[in-house]
Amino acid sequence: MGFLDREHSVAGPGWSRWLVPPAALAVHLSIGQIYAYSVFNKPLSRLISGDVKAETGAPGDWSLFQVGLIFSVALFFLGASSALFGKWVEREGPRKTMFTSALLFCGGFLIAALGVSQHQLWLVLLGNGVIGGIGLGLGYISPVSTLIKWFPDRPGLATGMAIMGFGGGALIGSPLGTALMARFAGDGTLGVGSTFLIMGAVYFLFMIFGALMVRVPADGWVPAGFVPKVNAAGGMISNHNVLVDQAFRTPQFWLLFAVLFLNVTAGIGVLGQASVMIQEMFSDKVLGAGNGVTAAAAAGFVGLLSIFNMGGRFFWSTTSDRLGRKPTYMIFFVLGTVLYFLIPLFGNMASLVLFVAGFCVIISMYGGSFATVPAYLRDLFGTANVGAIHGRLLLAWSAAAIAGPTLVNGFRDSQIKAGIPAAQAYSTVMYIMAGLLVIGFITNLLIRPVASRYWASPPDGQPTPTARQQAADD
Structure with a gap:
């Protein structure tokens, strides 16, 4: 698994930085599915009754409030894991981080599918909420950090390309989830269990594609003709x-x-x-x-x-x-x-x-x-x-x-x-x-x-600021 290490993902001479945005999009379009999670709320709240059109569920069915907790938990762990593992992401690089994100986010679907089949809400919360949420956080920040390093001349354009994918993940996830549930409606879980399994596999392939494609720039690399904007x-x-x-x-x-x-x-x-x-x-x-x-x-x-x-x-x-x-x-x-x-x-x-x-x-x-x-x-x-x-x-x-x-x-x-x-x-x-x-x-x-x-260090060739300069800056 050494190919996942940061040193093995350094781009060679002539490698095009424009290959990084597709890698980032592959991850962000996948994890952006969380914005479409509401398509599962009604079916999840009718698993026992078996009638998604019913106004109320059968005794023992989960309430919409309980099901809604899955989305909230996932977003909470997105932010918490981003903060907790940020240093690790910088140290290990985007390839290992995106690979880990794929394992967690897509593995969460498999755990959630088990929870659906056993009608155990805690398993669904663990899978799509906690484990999947940690995968969300890792997958969200690693492509962004890499793109900023590749596009110092246009950082807004770079981050917009990736995070646009996260916002648009629902445009894929919503119709995909709806179509799969309709196709497998007779599986005993209103199609939710089968849909979780298939989506986990499909998103894993896309995220692995992104992880294998991504590269980091060599130390000191800058785009041709780029001059940093000082002050x-x-x-x-x-x-x-x-x-x-x-x-x-x-x-x-x-x-x-x-x-x-x-x-x-x-x-x-x-x-x-x-x-x-x-x-x-x-x-x-x-x-x-x-x-x-x-x-x-x-x-x-x-x-x-x-x-x-x-x-x-x-x-x-x-x-x-x-x-x-x-x-x-x-x-x-x-x-x-x-x-x-x-x-x-x-x-x-x-x-x-x-x-x-x-x-x-x-x-x-x-x-x-x-x-x-x-x-x-x-x-x-x-x-x-x-x-x-x-x-x-x-x-x-x-x-x-x-x-x-x-x-x-x-x-x-x-x-x-x-x-x-x-x-x-x-x-x-x-x-x-x-x-x-x-x-x-x-x-x-x-x-x-x-x-x-x-500052971690002064720019090349510049002396460390004096106490008077620091006071003026403050």
């Missing part, structure tokens, strides 16, 4: 490296942690409630009998949001190469705040077109924040430990995955209990989300270049 963007693009433990102590890390947490909290809460929200805000009572948004139309809305989630990851991260990372996040927060304030107005106007368009832009910026943040880290902390730093930062995602849905669902329920019609119950939530983005704008505004005392 570019007002000093926000550094040519110094900061190691992960030092980065963890900088105010820039925690400010960026808050930036990501606030932007993701505002987006993920709405994304998880999108189908119910559009049906309640544009029901027959609002638009007239027979004109309300149906469940099928709401599903189409969710699919449209997935497309903008995916496209926004590439568009905004690429745009950030021109505008700079800090200005791009300023756009996220300013435009997002305006749109969240307007969404209740669109609802009162019964303007479905404006409502859908507003949320498509919001979700594109939600996806864009994920794809842009690795390049933001690279600008601030250099490339040496960017994967490990990115892993720790993803704890903000884990926290937002809990905070966002809790805010949206909690305030909606409280408004309805207070007698406010369901169509108007989301207004307060939208204003709260706008307030979070205002705080995010201020937080992003406070980010400055990293002080010299955190």
Whole structure:
């Protein structure tokens, strides 16, 4: 298994860096299946009754709340494993990390299939939630770190290509899972068990392809004609490296942690409630009998949001190469705040077109924040430990995955209990989300270049900063 070691994956002379994005996409499109996990929720909650169309399950069936825990657990372990194993990823390299990710993520499907056949929820949680979630974390950060090293001239473009795949994984996973469950509906598990086995095998092949293809650049490699931007963007693009433990102590890390947490909290809460929200805000009572948004139309809305989630990851991260990372996040927060304030107005106007368009832009910026943040880290902390730093930062995602849905669902329920019609119950939530983005704008505004005392080493040929220089930087 020595071919998995980092030293055996160093690219030789003339090897094209454009072979790395397909390798990264093979992994991210596979693990992005987690965004489509909801297609299994209803069948998993009807395994005993055997009737997926039934309004309620039979005695002993799992509830939708219990099944929903699988997705939450997987996202939690994605962030936790990214933070915990970030140093290991940098040390061992992308090939071993992506191979390990494939074993864990796809092996999780096999354990979950056993749990489904035995009707043991803890096995499904262990497989798709814990073990699969750790595989998610390893698979998420390793291609990103590698791409940043290969594309120092266009880090936003590079990370956008990979993370776009994670956002678009649902576009493959959702129809694939649905078709397989229909094909194997008579297997005694409503097709879920067989689907888990097949998807685990298919995704394993794709992820192994990515692991075998990926390479790391040789020490000192740079693209032909590349000249590092020294003190570019007002000093926000550094040519110094900061190691992960030092980065963890900088105010820039925690400010960026808050930036990501606030932007993701505002987006993920709405994304998880999108189908119910559009049906309640544009029901027959609002638009007239027979004109309300149906469940099928709401599903189409969710699919449209997935497309903008995916496209926004590439568009905004690429745009950030021109505008700079800090200005791009300023756009996220300013435009997002305006749109969240307007969404209740669109609802009162019964303007479905404006409502859908507003949320498509919001979700594109939600996806864009994920794809842009690795390049933001690279600008601030250099490339040496960017994967490990990115892993720790993803704890903000884990926290937002809990905070966002809790805010949206909690305030909606409280408004309805207070007698406010369901169509108007989301207004307060939208204003709260706008307030979070205002705080995010201020937080992003406070980010400055990293002080010299955190640098791992000065650039070649430059003396170590004096105490006076350090004080000036601070």
